[in-house]
Amino acid sequence: MYICPMYTSELIKGTLKTIILNLLKERGRMYGYEITQTVKDMTAGKIQITEGALYPTLHALEKNGELATEEEYIGKRVRKYYTITEQGTQTATEKVNEFVDFIRTMKFLLDIEPRVSNA
Amino acid sequence: MRNISDDELDFILNDIKANGVVIEDLQNNLLDHICCVIENEIPLNEDFYKFYKQILPRFFKKELKELQVETEKLLTFKNYYAMRNTLKITGIVSALFTILGASLKVLHYPGAGIFIQLGGILFSLVFLPLMIVLKFKDEEKKVDKFVLSLGFLIAMISFIGVLFKLMHWPWASVLMISGISAFVFAYVPLYYFTRVRREEIRFNTTINSVLMMACGGLIFAMFNLGYGQKITNEEHSLTKLKESSEHLIDEINSFDTISTVNKNQFVKLKQELYEFKVEIQKTNKK
Numbered sequence: 032m033y034i035c036p037m038y039t040s041e042l043i044k045g046t047l048k049t050i051i052l053n054l055l056k057e058r059g060r061m062y063g064y065e066i067t068q069t070v071k072d073m074t075a076g077k078i079q080i081t082e083g084a085l086y087p088t089l090h091a092l093e094k095n096g097e098l099a100t101e102e103e104y105i106g107k108r109v110r111k112y113y114t115i116t117e118q119g120t121q122t123a124t125e126k127v128n129e130f131v132d133f134i135r136t137m138k139f140l141l142d143i144e145p146r147v148s149n150a
Numbered sequence: 151m152r153n154i155s156d157d158e159l160d161f162i163l164n165d166i167k168a169n170g171v172v173i174e175d176l177q178n179n180l181l182d183h184i185c186c187v188i189e190n191e192i193p194l195n196e197d198f199y200k201f202y203k204q205i206l207p208r209f210f211k212k213e214l215k216e217l218q219v220e221t222e223k224l225l226t227f228k229n230y231y232a233m234r235n236t237l238k239i240t241g242i243v244s245a246l247f248t249i250l251g252a253s254l255k256v257l258h259y260p261g262a263g264i265f266i267q268l269g270g271i272l273f274s275l276v277f278l279p280l281m282i283v284l285k286f287k288d289e290e291k292k293v294d295k296f297v298l299s300l301g302f303l304i305a306m307i308s309f310i311g312v313l314f315k316l317m318h319w320p321w322a323s324v325l326m327i328s329g330i331s332a333f334v335f336a337y338v339p340l341y342y343f344t345r346v347r348r349e350e351i352r353f354n355t356t357i358n359s360v361l362m363m364a365c366g367g368l369i370f371a372m373f374n375l376g377y378g379q380k381i382t383n384e385e386h387s388l389t390k391l392k393e394s395s396e397h398l399i400d401e402i403n404s405f406d407t408i409s410t411v412n413k414n415q416f417v418k419l420k421q422e423l424y425e426f427k428v429e430i431q432k433t434n435k436k
Binding site: 062063064081082083084086087088089090091094102105106107108109110111 | 154156159173175176178179180181182183185186187208209210211216217220221223224225
């Protein structure tokens with residue numbers, strides 16, 4: 032709904048938490064704008080997390096205890112850095128495993144033959 | 151990279167607030183994010199206010215307040231699931247307790263009171279208030295939120311009344327009669343007239359209204375099926391007679407100087423009074 036990538040929003044709806052948790056698991060401390068830019072760069076613009084989806088999800092993950100925050104003053108404004116907690120790391124692993132399983136099931140269901148990559 | 155001045159920072163923050171974002175954390179996040187976007191993406195010599203207006207729609211579909219709403223929704227999502235689970239559990243437990251309590255009461259076994267009380271309390275003080283909260287959250291139309299919540303509130307009052315009646319506690323009749331009257335004469339018409347105009351739910355609304363009116367009407371009618379006035383009056387006079395004869399006997403017993411003969415006569419009188427009372431009771435039963 033809020034993600035406007037090259038992929039349709041229906042396709043990647045529900046993976047936002049997995050993306051954020053896994054990114055923070057790998058990169059450590061990040062702030063909102065940095066997260067959106069990193070995802071955009073990593074996927075060559077194919078997945079662009081919009082701010083409208085990012086911040087509600089970050090707040091929910093923080094409330095659930097999956098993310099911790101640190102605040103830093105940049106001049107007059109406050110910057111909130113997000114880090115993953117132990118519980119968040121566990122959730123990230125579970126979500127990635129679930130997603131891998133989902134892809135396998137979809138491959139089988141849609142009878143997709145893996146293509147030879149151009150890379 | 152362009153630096154944001156203090157005035158520009160205040161302008162952005164005030165605009166975020168004016169657009170209905172009230173969570174302070176979210177305000178700070180958005181402020182930092184907008185500043186980052188401007189600092190990194192503003193073209194050389196571009197006007198700040200013009201560029202700000204240009205990038206703001208990135209953050210929403212219709213209005214900035216969506217972020218506030220979406221955040222609140224996600225924050226309460228966890229509680230929402232917990233509430234739904236509690237609703238299911240209390241619903242099943244209260245139904246089981248009430249059925250068990252009613253069966254024990256019919257069979258005159260011990261423990262009936264406790265089960266009925268627990269079932270009634272769970273149903274009227276946990277299940278129904280949770281239903282009100284969830285209906286308020288789930289229903290899209292404001293009028294439905296209020297009408298259905300009113301219905302559950304009336305049901306709460308009625309069920310507390312029934313619970314009080316079963317346990318022989320005071321104010322039971324007042325609670326029951328006011329609850330059922332409000333249900334039959336206020337809630338059912340309100341339910342019907344607020345929903346009947348909507349084509350897609352007209353049929354269900356009519357069926358539900360008829361069923362509710364029939365059930366409510368039947369229960370309401372049952373309030374008049376108590377003891378008749380004649381029986382109530384006779385019972386009252388019997389109680390008075392019993393009280394006066396007991397008082398008389400007490401007085402007789404307190405006389406130390408009274409002769410045995412007289413005392414025997416009084417005992418005989420007491421016996422006659424008792425037989426008279428039994429005779430009246432028999433006549434009433436006939």
